[in-house]
Amino acid sequence: MAATGSRMGVVGGSIAGCAAAVAGIRAGAEVTVYERSDGELRGRGLGIVIPPPLHRRLVGTGYLDAAMPTAPVATRVWLTRVPGERSAREFARQPSAVTPCNWGLLWQSLRSAASGARHHRGLPVLSVGHDGDGGALVRTAGGEESYDIVVGADGHGSLTRRVLAPDLRASPAGYAVWRGTLPVDASAEHLGALQLLRTSWVTIGFPGGHGIFYLIPRGGDAGPDERLLAYAIYATPPEDAPDGAGHVRWLADEHFPQEWADIVARGEHAAMTCHPVVDLHAPVAADPPFLLAGDAAGVTRPHTASGAVKALQDALCLEEALRTSPTPAGALRRYARERTPEGARLVELGRRLGRAQVELTPDWAAMDQGSVDAWCRATLAGTSSYLYADTD
Ligand SMILES: Cc1cc2nc3c(=O)[nH]c(=O)nc-3n(C[C@H](O)[C@H](O)[C@H](O)COP(=O)(O)OP(=O)(O)OC[C@H]3O[C@@H](n4cnc5c(N)ncnc54)[C@H](O)[C@@H]3O)c2cc1C
Incomplete structure (x- = not known):
């Protein structure tokens, strides 16, 4: 398995970050999550709708607790x-x-499933970059750490995305x-x-x-x-x-x-x-050793009810790619092939729905x-x- 023993840093500990951490843990990586907020993220946000088959799959694979209440x-x-x-x-x-x-319950459930990761709360990542040895460096006020894979799950204003698409604006x-x-x-x-x-x-x-x-x-x-x-x-x-x-x-x-x-x-x-x-779509969802997940990779208009759905599907794709590719870089290239077009499709779908309904x-x-x-x-x-x- 490509990821066994590899080191994965995750920037952002919200929906996409916790889901990516679960993916990494399940595929055998050693995962560290950096979240700049120092409180529980529980109270943040409001309603999130997801498709029933995705909910069932996430419960079946252990990303979500079967006891998490929903209102289908x-x-x-x-x-x-x-x-x-x-x-x-x-x-x-x-x-x-x-x-x-x-x-809040969705986040809490993913956060529990990601408890096997090392979590830094209240520790903003100041920059990410190449370490000169094929890996990535994550810099915080506490120093620098080197990883085989860095997942940018740092939302629509992603600092990680600037390495892959420096000029991209919403x-x-x-x-x-x-x-x-x-x-x-x-x-x-x-x-x-x-x-x-x-x-x-x-x-x-x-x-x-x-x-x-x-x-x-x-x-x-x-x-x-x-x-x-x-x-x-x-x-x-x-x-x-x-x-x-x-x-x-x-x-x-x-x-x-x-x-x-x-x-x-x-x-x-x-x-x-x-x-x-807004509309936002990164031209590439991963370029080893960096990978973008959730809103960091792209923001689709909320008419699609798909931003968190995409973040969760990103994690499932990452887990599968890590399990089946011979190297972490190969896994990230496979992720990019699958997730880049899906992000573009959702942004276009959001535009269509927005044009028709607003x-x-x-x-x-x-x-x-x-x-x-x-x-x-x-x-x-x-x-x-x-x-x-x-x-x-
Ligand atoms: C009105 C509305 C309705 C929606 N409804 C739905 C819906 O029904 N279904 C659905 O699937 N989606 C929906 N969405 C979209 C969904 O809310 C988002 O796509 C999803 O929450 C994004 O999660 P994320 O983890 O990618 O980003 P975020 O939740 O933005 O998380 C990014 C995290 O990164 C952290 N961070 C940022 N920078 C740094 C840094 N430098 N260092 C460390 N940490 C950092 C932040 O503190 C934050 O915790 C809706 C959105 C809106 C606006």
């Missing part, structure tokens, strides 16, 4: 506000099986996503919405954007069946208040059916953030089941997404 649903429901009224109209329903997770999509979570009890009066969310994830279309709503496990000390309501709303923010929570509340009040507007506008949020949406939104009021199915097929144009598994 099998259907997607499309709603819009009836023009001139405050009520909702359901205009389409599609089979779309997803496994929503709580980001391209803004020109719009933003507001993400929030709130305890289900805070929206208890919205019974219709909650009932729908127990079996489905919901898309609400409005002029110039859309919102996604779904339930996730509550996390913390809560029981496995307790839920948070999570949403992501995509729209172009006004120039004078690019990340204000006020705008998304205004949007919801202006365009959403009453019950859903109330959830966004009046709900007591457990968390709320606004991110600009930049050039259809007349939602005129949509019905047939036109939604046809529009989804045209948007995907032959490529695949687990969110749209049954539209073809």
